[in-house]
Amino acid sequence: MKRFVLFLTLAMFASTATFAQWGGGGGKLETSDLKAPVVKWSKESFDFGKIKQNKPVTVEFEVTNVGNAPLLLVKVEPACNCTTSDYTKSPIMPGQKGMVKVSFDAKNLGNFSKSVNVTTNAKESLTIIKFFGTVEK
Secondary structure (H helix, E strand, C coil), rough: CCCHHHHHHHHHHHHHHHCCCCCCCCCCCHHHHHCCEEEEEECHHHHEEEEEEECCEEEEEEEECCCCCCEEEEEEEEEECCCCECCCCCCCCCEEEEEEEECEEEEEEEEEEEEEEEECCCCCCCEEEEEEEEEEE
């Protein structure tokens, strides 16, 4: 699956470079002629507030492709072993939405602040989404 995503990413970059068109206006490349995905997050952080110890909690971060080429969520990496993630693995077409779902299983009492690195094929390729809260008995 990782090879497929890598192949798809490389193929998309190659096709973007091959099929980029020059706009009018004296041979200048127009920004609107470039094909590229653009990431827009509904939120980049989430406050769980108070949660119970050893009771997993989950939050979904919604991402919209506001660009004009398919968006790929290439890699989603939680910063610790107490966090798991799931995410949209198929290309997110222009105007469509995808998600990154994060689950946290709190073992330690007290305040917590965690992050997940999300790498995409967009120009601004890295987004760090965060969540935090307080674990109680």
